[in-house]
Amino acid sequence: MKNTALIMAGGSGTRMKANINKQFLLLDEKPILYYTIKAFEDNELVDDIVLVLSETDIDYFKENIIEKYSFKKIKKTVNGGETRQESVFNGLKELDHCDVVLIHDGARPFVSGEVISQGIKFAKLYGAAACGVKPKDTIKIMNNFNMSETTLEREKLFLVQTPQCFKYELISNCHKKALEENFKATDDTMIVETYYHNVYLYEGSYNNIKITTPEDLYIGEKLLRNICNIDIKKQPQYNKNTKVNI
Numbered sequence: 001m002k003n004t005a006l007i008m009a010g011g012s013g014t015r016m017k018a019n020i021n022k023q024f025l026l027l028d029e030k031p032i033l034y035y036t037i038k039a040f041e042d043n044e045l046v047d048d049i050v051l052v053l054s055e056t057d058i059d060y061f062k063e064n065i066i067e068k069y070s071f072k073k074i075k076k077t078v079n080g081g082e083t084r085q086e087s088v089f090n091g092l093k094e095l096d097h098c099d100v101v102l103i104h105d106g107a108r109p110f111v112s113g114e115v116i117s118q119g120i121k122f123a124k125l126y127g128a129a130a131c132g133v134k135p136k137d138t139i140k141i142m143n144n145f146n147m148s149e150t151t152l153e154r155e156k157l158f159l160v161q162t163p164q165c166f167k168y169e170l171i172s173n174c175h176k177k178a179l180e181e182n183f184k185a186t187d188d189t190m191i192v193e194t195y196y197h198n199v200y201l202y203e204g205s206y207n208n209i210k211i212t213t214p215e216d217l218y219i220g221e222k223l224l225r226n227i228c229n230i231d232i233k234k235q236p237q238y239n240k241n242t243k244v245n246i
Contacts, residue, residue, distance in 0.1 A: 001099035002047035003120050005040040005073075005163070006091045009033055009061070009106030010054045010080035021057050022211065023106045024064065027224050032211055033061075034069060035109035035224075041073050043116045046102070048075040052091040055079045085185060089175045092168075100124060101171060102163035103188050107211045110223050111163065115204055119165035122200045127167045128192045131204030132160040161204045164188045170197060 009023050023033040040046045051074065053061055058077050066074060078094050080087035088103060095101060100123045104111065115131050122129035135157050141149040164187065171188060174195045178185065185191045189199045207227065211220050 003100045004095050004098045005046050005049045005102045007051050007104050007106050009051050010087050027220050032109050033106050036106050039111050041071050043113050045117050045120050049073045050076045052078045052080050052087045092172050098168040101168050102165045104163040105210055110207045119163045122202055123165035126200040127170050129200040130160050130164040130189050132158045133204050133206055158201050161208050
């Protein structure tokens, strides 16, 4: 039995205002997705990696990631579905002899080895685990008239990140039930919770951001510089005030 990273890389460039999958945009002349894969490639507890991609991106991925960087743990690429939930299920169906599966956003390139290892440990202990952080800001409930209804207790709030880690049989069976009952969820922890299984929440990192907008690329540059001690080269591919051109 092994631990498999299931990396969801089927995103688009809509909010990034790019004409390419945002995960192929560059940080220090390497695609964002490169750093994401490398985090799992370098973790000795991760046995293999499966990528879920849009069908139109698979050839580009093979040419610009697999062939170029020679990752050893990538075992398979899977076509995504119309929704993230469907894409995850497509990926789960393709996993072989898996004990723990770590479902991770391809656009979160700064996940640490410690967060990955802790996720595996807690998934083995509790069946389901997800990393995250406590919010720094006060969070309010707003009504339809943009008026504040109430203020939530910040100490009880948790901003969930990925990886979300599960015993394979648990998450696979829950996804099957969700499909049968046409239940729609915003993430995989919600699916597990709906079918009466608790999710252990453990400390993630404020560095573990999801790169979604052009502003996130600037934050990503600073994180890459600080975490990896890299002198970031100026990239011609984006400008804060204009459409991204690849």
